[in-house]
Amino acid sequence: MSHDPAASLSFDTFVPPATVNRRSAVEVFVTDHTRIGPDEYAIAVRVEPGHPLWSDQVAPWHDPVAIIEAFRQAFVVVRHGYLDVRRGTPSAVQHLTLDVPELAAFRVDGTAPLQGVVTVRVTPRDAAYDIAGTFAVAGAPAMTLSFDSVLFPRESYREIRAYQRARRFAEPLAPAAEAKPFLPEAVGRRDPANVVIAPAAPGRPGRFPLLVDRTHPSFFDRDYDHIPASLLIEGMRQAALHTATEAGLRGGEAVLTGAELDFGIFVEIDVPAECVVSVTGERGAITATVGIDQGGVRVSSGTLALTEVR
Incomplete structure (x- = not known):
């Protein structure tokens, strides 16, 4: 991995929402990205301090959970921009782990966004990908995160879902x-x-x-x-x-x-x-x-x- 992947990345302008499978520009965290190795990528991300969900917590800290979404968006950028996965291909996360070794990186000063670089290794595995990497703030690791993502054939996804639902809920359930x-x-x-x-x-x-x-x-x-x-x-x-x-x-x-x-x-x-x-x-x-x-x-x-x- 590059020792300083942020050096060539910009935090100034967000990518278009469709780039990360979003509709609203408010929900976009990715600003820039580049390949730094055969299966490694660096993605600049920024979470604004006024985000309606991820800046809403009572605790005086940026929300580390927002970086889970940043990793998801990073993988969308990689799979469509570098791995030639067709847009609209359904996917699902099966396992996720995260650790925050340095909570101080998430401290809020009231005005500055949470911004840093997500560096990920994306490894293909059958019909899935293993994604593992770090989120660094000012070059210092603030979170490690890994997850796997299963991709489904676009043409048969609806049939797969209908079959799963029919098996689980053969009898009508009472409303909540x-x-x-x-x-x-x-x-x-x-x-x-x-x-x-x-x-x-x-x-x-x-x-x-x-x-x-x-x-x-x-x-x-x-x-x-x-x-x-x-x-x-x-x-x-x-x-x-x-x-x-x-x-x-x-x-x-x-x-x-x-x-x-x-x-x-x-x-x-x-x-x-x-x-x-x-x-x-x-x-x-x-x-x-x-x-x-x-x-x-x-x-x-x-x-x-x-x-x-x-």
Whole structure:
């Protein structure tokens, strides 16, 4: 890898939204990109401090979860711009890991964007790609992240999805009961529009209904026939933050600093789903075991690490 991939990259102008499979320019993080090796790439990214979702957290830090989206956009740039994957090819993440070794890189000063360079190695594997790399701020590593992405034949994707759905939901399911969302401050948010879970129903502790707003400008900036991973991750994080507070493991604000997550099955938009969470640890360092349940099946699972900051 190049020792300083940022040297030749610009942070001045965002790429067109279609370049990263987005519609709104507000949701674009990539500003520049280049190949730095046979299977290595450097992508400049910038997250504006006023972003309606990724700048909404109560904690006085840029949101590390925004860089998951930056990595997704980086892979879109690589696969279409360098690997000749046809635009519109459906894909899905199956496994994701991240670690934040230097939280200070995400400190907010109130005006400056979060910007840095995503450097990734993209390795083809059958009908999938393994993506692994770092996010560096001013040349210093601030996050490591890896995920795999499965590509589906465009012509047969709808048939694949219909078959999966028919097998899982042979019988009609009862509609979800109307659920009132948490207050924003209970889940680390300021804007009620960004709250994606509701309190657990009586007799179902640790199981929080997932709220799906298909008009949300960030989670649903493009058409999906399933719940996107970004919304699942946010639901699990909000459930973990609330549960940690209830367990006395969180007195101040907490930032996501680690994750290991598996996304085994597509999560349907029109079927009720729950975020299932338990927490362990001590004040300041929290580990949450998380999952998404739908139709009696655990469709996503893993662990999150939360670090309390003051």
